[in-house]
Amino acid sequence: MEWMRxxxxxxxxxxxxKIDGHFYLDGAITDSIPxxxxxxxxYRKNIVILTQPEGYVKEAIPLQWLLNFLYRKYPALRNALAxxxxxxxxxTEYVQRRETEGAVLVIRPEHTLRxxxxxxDPELLQETYxxxxxxxxxxxxxxxxxxxxxx
Numbered sequence: 001m002e003w004m005r006x007x008x009x010x011x012x013x014x015x016x017x018k019i020d021g022h023f024y025l026d027g028a029i030t031d032s033i034p035x036x037x038x039x040x041x042x043y044r045k046n047i048v049i050l051t052q053p054e055g056y057v058k059e060a061i062p063l064q065w066l067l068n069f070l071y072r073k074y075p076a077l078r079n080a081l082a083x084x085x086x087x088x089x090x091x092t093e094y095v096q097r098r099e100t101e102g103a104v105l106v107i108r109p110e111h112t113l114r115x116x117x118x119x120x121d122p123e124l125l126q127e128t129y130x131x132x133x134x135x136x137x138x139x140x141x142x143x144x145x146x147x148x149x150x151x
Contacts, residue, residue, distance in 0.1 A: 011067060011081060013118060023074070030080050033091040035104060045147060048095050050108040056092070058085040105146040107139050 006017035006024035016023040031037060038046050050056075061067065064082055071077045098104040115128045136143075 010117060011077075012063070012070070025077070029077070029084060030087070031091075032084070032088045033095055035091070035095055035098065046103075047105045047107065047143065047146070048099075050092075050095075050106065051113060053109050053111055054096075056112070058088040060085050105139075105143065107135060107143075109135055 002019050009017050009025045035048055067081050068078050099106045113128055115124050
C-alpha cells in the first residue's frame with residue numbers, strides 16, 4: 001500500500017513517503033511517459049495514454065523557488081523538478097516519432113481537459129472520466145487492430 005501511496009504523492013501537496021529508509025514521490029517526476037523504459041525492457045506493443053492533446057508543451061514550474069526551498073535537503077529531487085518540463089517535452093516528441101513510425105499506439109484527448117492536478121469536484125471528475133471513456137471507445141477498433149498485428 002505504501003508503494004501505491006508514494007506513486008500518487010505529488011510535490012508540494014503530498015508528504016514524502018518513507019519506504020525501507022528511502023523517501024519517495026510520484027515517479028512521473030523523472031519518467032512521465034515511460035515508453036523508452038518499456039521498449040528497453042523488451043515490450044514491443046505499447047499503448048501510450050496521454051492526458052494532454054496533441055501539441056501540448058509543458059512549461060517550467062513557476063514555483064521552482066518554493067520547491068528549491070522545501071526540498072533543499074534533496075538536491076536530486078530539486079534538479080529533477082527543475083528539468084521535468086524539458087524531460088516531458090522530450091518524451092512527448094519521442095512518443096510522436098514512434099507513433100509516426102507505427103511502433104506505438106497513442107490515445108490522447110482531442111481537447112485540453114478542464115480538470116487540474118487537484119480537484120474534489122465530483123462533477124468535474126465524472127466529466128473527465130467520461131471523456132476518457134469516450135476517447136477509449138472511439139479507439140476500440142484501432143486498439144484491437146494494433147494488438148493483433150505482429151511487430
